[in-house]
Amino acid sequence: MRLGLVIDLDTCVGCHACAVACKQWNTSGTTGPLTDIAAYGAEPSGVWFNRIRHYEVGDYPNNKTVNMPMSCMHCEDADCVTVCPTGASYKRKEDGIVLVDQDKCMGCNLCAWACPYGARELDPVDGVMKKCTLCIDRIYDETLEPEDRQPACVITCPAHARFFGDLDDPDSQVSRLTRERAGQTLMPELGYKPTNTYLPPRVTRPVPTDDVRRKSLISSVKEWVNQAIVR
């Protein structure tokens, strides 16, 4: 089993709801707290498992805004695990989730150095490394309704841009989406084989505008009258 996320860059609106839901769930979960520093100060900072960045792709007028949520990719060849000297970082055999055992971590930062995706953040108060757990305390919780056994970020996404599932199962929704939408991984050239997959924006036909009628004298007068009546 290879559990991971599939994120649709076509529908992601960049609202940061996934990051907030993640922070809310995990700060009170098994890996919490996600310490904040000067939360109400001039320069608020803190630990987040999920961050959303916004990019402009292409040059005007053929440009497009792309919102890119990023959390741990739960890589198959996770260097953060191999460089860890204490054995605090580990990858679960049964489902591929990469975790940190906070009781073993000595806070040397080396795993964060080895991660190109910025998935690991040191909690300066606890002195240990923290990262996305794929909401392991949710997805296996049998007291929850089956539809709730998903990561908090997936459940909360208002644009349905996030999907959770087993990428080893060719018939799962995430595998199907990856196949049909030509899902891609980030920085594949580094060879970490990330599990999380991103669906690129769909190539859509441009909306035709040449048949839009030009303004005539009558339509201008009508428009003016309509506006005057509304006022």
Place this chain on the structure above:
Amino acid sequence: MHPALSVIFFTVLSGAGYGLFMLVAVLHLTGSYPDASSGELQTQLAVALVLITIGLLSSSLHLHNPRNAWRAFMRVRTSWLSREAVLAVAFYPFALWYAWEVRATGGDVGQAGMIMGVIAVLLAGLTVFSTGMIYASLKTIRQWHTALTPANYLLLGLALGGLALVAIHGWFVGDDPLLGGIAIALLVLAAIMKGIYFLWIREVTGPTINTATGFTRAPVRILDPGHTAGTFLTREFGFDPGRQVIQRARLGVFALGFALPILLLAWVLSGAPAHWLTLALISALAGIGLERWLFFAEARHAVMLYHGRQHT
């Protein structure tokens, strides 16, 4: 990369200590140490062990949870940091046994002491190599992910050790053509290696903002990093002193680290008082310290691509 002072102290001091230990032990064990008095050998080995110990203690200062530092010996199979820790600790019993034999026998060590010395030299070399490999094994930083990194760590450690060796020898006996020659040769080799390194990292390779975001068919620019103030990532990986500072620091590395010590060494060998070698050592320590700072300041982590860098 953010240059942590504790790591700079650790790598420079312990590198110099291991270099000094290796050179003293090899010269002593092969019988080519000039005017080897027991007191001088003991001092040399003691200085080496003190430098190594200060370095190792300082390395624990950058840990945020040092209570778990003992666990660093647990993952020798995969982690270079773990290997370094194990080798650094394994070095002590052999080195202390050898140093104790030197003290007990006045320099005329027996077979067991010689074997201990050889093993200690090997462990010292492997420890410095492992330190370099911690950095060289990171695929995320192209400036470090090269064979030149462990080579630099080894050569700079040996060069500092060579200078410490002649400087201490200068206080006990005076200048010596063999030790001076070794020190100059090591400094020249290290300077050439550092030059190759600077040339090597000029070539831009590796991931770009395009492969990082997956959009390889159009230019990509950052609109917003998603946070208003600094994060762990920007503080740890976003350090960039600017082109000008880096150029000046490189000049400083070559001037203080290599040129001045070589000139002072040549001057002493041609007749000046041997006490000037201490100045050469201080200058080299400052220069290599600057080199270690630069090693971090010039490193560009791949995660900065997500924060708007076009390439690393």
